[in-house]
Amino acid sequence: MLQRYIHNTNSVQDSRPQDKRVAGFSDIEYVTETMIDLHTHSTHSDGTLSPDKLIDYACNQGLSAIALTDHDCISGNPIAKKQAEKRGIRFFPGVELEIESVQGSFHLLGLNIHKNDAVLAARLEEVQKKRKTRNREIIKKMQDAGIDVSIEDIASLAGGEVISRLHFALYLINRKKARSVKDAFLRFLSPGGTFFIPKEAMTLSEAVQMIHAAGGKAVIAHPFSLKMNFKNLCNFISGCKESGLDGIEAYHSEYGFTLCSRLEQFAADNGLIVTAGSDFHGEGIKNRKLGKTAGQTPIDDRFLDGLLS
Numbered sequence: 001m002l003q004r005y006i007h008n009t010n011s012v013q014d015s016r017p018q019d020k021r022v023a024g025f026s027d028i029e030y031v032t033e034t035m036i037d038l039h040t041h042s043t044h045s046d047g048t049l050s051p052d053k054l055i056d057y058a059c060n061q062g063l064s065a066i067a068l069t070d071h072d073c074i075s076g077n078p079i080a081k082k083q084a085e086k087r088g089i090r091f092f093p094g095v096e097l098e099i100e101s102v103q104g105s106f107h108l109l110g111l112n113i114h115k116n117d118a119v120l121a122a123r124l125e126e127v128q129k130k131r132k133t134r135n136r137e138i139i140k141k142m143q144d145a146g147i148d149v150s151i152e153d154i155a156s157l158a159g160g161e162v163i164s165r166l167h168f169a170l171y172l173i174n175r176k177k178a179r180s181v182k183d184a185f186l187r188f189l190s191p192g193g194t195f196f197i198p199k200e201a202m203t204l205s206e207a208v209q210m211i212h213a214a215g216g217k218a219v220i221a222h223p224f225s226l227k228m229n230f231k232n233l234c235n236f237i238s239g240c241k242e243s244g245l246d247g248i249e250a251y252h253s254e255y256g257f258t259l260c261s262r263l264e265q266f267a268a269d270n271g272l273i274v275t276a277g278s279d280f281h282g283e284g285i286k287n288r289k290l291g292k293t294a295g296q297t298p299i300d301d302r303f304l305d306g307l308l309s
C-alpha cells in the first residue's frame with residue numbers, strides 16, 4: 001500500500017497549506033492524488049463537520065475520493081454529493097448500519113449506495129423513530145437518578161439529526177458525573193451501566209438486501225470490534241457470506257497495521273472485497289485522521305477496486 005503512495009523524488013510538490021500537512025510525511029514523500037477515505041461521519045450522525053464542510057476538509061487534506069458513512073442515516077449523502085461535484089472530489093454515498101446477531105451487535109458499512117435508496121431511507125426512518133424513543137428512556141433514567149437533564153440539553157450537544165450515546169456521555173462529562181467518554185460508557189451507558197437502554201437493530205440479511213438494492217457493497221466495519229480471536233472471527237465472517245456479505249473493512253484506525261494485513265489476506269483467500277477507512281468523526285478524536293487508517297497509514301485508492309467491482 002505504501003509503495004504506491006510514497007514518492008521518492010523531488011518532483012512532487014505538496015500544494016496544501018503548511019498547517020494541513022501531515023507529521024511524518026515531507027512534501028516530497030506526500031502524493032495526495034491517491035489518498036482516499038471510505039469511512040467518515042458528519043453532523044448528520046455523530047461527526048462534528050456538516051456534510052459539505054466534510055467535503056471541503058477532505059479537499060483541503062488532499063483526498064481524491066471519500067465515502068460518507070453516517071450511523072443509520074443517509075440524509076447527508078445528497079448534500080455531500082453536491083459539494084463533492086462542486087469541489088471536484090469523487091464521492092461515494094454510504095451508511096454505517098447497526099446489526100444485531102447472535103454473536104452480539106456489530107457495524108456494517110453500505111458503500112456506494114448510489115441507486116434508488118427509498119427502501120433503505122424508509123427503514124432508517126423507522127430506526128430513527130425507535131432511537132428517539134430510546135433517547136427519552138435514557139433521559140428518564142437520568143432524571144430518576146437526580147440528574148437535571150432534558151432532551152434539548154443532549155440535542156444541543158449533538159448538533160445534528162442523530163442523538164447517540166456519545167452525546168449522553170459528553171453531557172455526563174460536562175455535568176462532572178463522568179471523567180471521560182470511556183468512564184461514562186463504563187459506568188453509565190454500556191450494557192450493565194445505570195442508564196443503559198438496548199437498541200433494536202437490523203439483521204445482517206435485511207441490511208445486505210437493502211444495500212444491494214441501492215447498488216452498494218455490504219462490508220463489515222472494523223471487524224476486530226467483534227472481540228473474537230482471529231480464527232473465530234474468520235469463521236464468523238465466512239458465515240456472513242451466506243447472508244450476501246461482500247467484504248470487510250480490513251484496515252481501520254483503531255487497529256495495528258500488521259493485524260489488519262492478516263484480515264486482508266483472509267479476505268483475498270475467501271473472495272471478499274477489502275476496504276480501508278479512518279472512521280473520522282471530526283478533528284476531536286485522536287488517531288482518527290481523515291485519509292489515514294491502521295498505523296496512521298495513508299489510505300491508497302486501490303481500495304476503490306472492490307467497491308467498483
Ligand code: AMP
Nearest residue numbers: 046071163164165166181182185190199
Ligand atoms: P448508540 O448508537 O446510541 O448506541 O451510540 C453509539 C456511539 O457511542 C458510537 O458511535 C460511539 O461513538 C459511542 N460508543 C459506543 N460504545 C462506546 C465505548 N465503549 N466507548 C466510547 N464510545 C462508545
Ligand code: MN
Nearest residue numbers: 041046071281
Ligand atoms: Mn460514531
Ligand code: MN
Nearest residue numbers: 096107221222
Ligand atoms: Mn462503527
Ligand code: MN
Nearest residue numbers: 039041096279
Ligand atoms: Mn463509524
